[in-house]
Amino acid sequence: MKYPKGTRPGGQNKPGAGRRKGGEVHYGSRGMTLEKDLDFANSYYLEHGRAVIHKKPTPVQIVNVDYPSRNKAKINEAYFKVPSTSDYNGLYKGKYIDFEAKETRNESRFPFINIHEHQVRHMHQCHLHGGIVFIIIKFTRFDETYMMPFEKFLPYWERFLDDGRKSIRYTDIKEDSLSLSTGINPRIDYLAAVDEFYFENGD
Numbered sequence: 001m002k003y004p005k006g007t008r009p010g011g012q013n014k015p016g017a018g019r020r021k022g023g024e025v026h027y028g029s030r031g032m033t034l035e036k037d038l039d040f041a042n043s044y045y046l047e048h049g050r051a052v053i054h055k056k057p058t059p060v061q062i063v064n065v066d067y068p069s070r071n072k073a074k075i076n077e078a079y080f081k082v083p084s085t086s087d088y089n090g091l092y093k094g095k096y097i098d099f100e101a102k103e104t105r106n107e108s109r110f111p112f113i114n115i116h117e118h119q120v121r122h123m124h125q126c127h128l129h130g131g132i133v134f135i136i137i138k139f140t141r142f143d144e145t146y147m148m149p150f151e152k153f154l155p156y157w158e159r160f161l162d163d164g165r166k167s168i169r170y171t172d173i174k175e176d177s178l179s180l181s182t183g184i185n186p187r188i189d190y191l192a193a194v195d196e197f198y199f200e201n202g203d
Contacts, residue, residue: 034138038101038188041191042088045191051091051092053088054090055087056085086099086119088100092194093199095130098133099133101135104137104139104140109167110173111166111167112167120157123150127154132194134150134153134194135150146177147180147190147193147197149176
């Protein structure tokens, strides 16, 4: 498979891989560790009847296929497309749920290079229609994971579009997000944070 701009989407980069710009390595998508933790959590939720939430498959564009025989086909060239929507969606307590999951090695901020404008636009539309929408952000240097409700994220994004500030500070994420503790089953129980923010607050 060939990858746009030399990176693998959906957290499929090898450990330590990333794009280097100005001496700093940028991680444009979440890592496998966060992705696997969320996949295990979603399987746990499904098996225990708590929610139906799945990761959306990454779209692929096939550009070259070899047909050595009538009943065999071999893909010689294909590209991962940039996803047009967010990473995960499903149903929880009768509400539509939609979220992105991102991972960064940056210790002081979450760069907006990690998320695409059309993904934010999609999440905004889901939010306006009453869906539960948020972003899960993991700071790998600290092994800390946060659930940032979309209504908290949106002002930072609008500021970015207005004055070009290209990140959210780590301290602001801690202030405006719910910390996700780690356990065993599931390792990341992000629905506990969803309950706390969206249901216990009466939203």
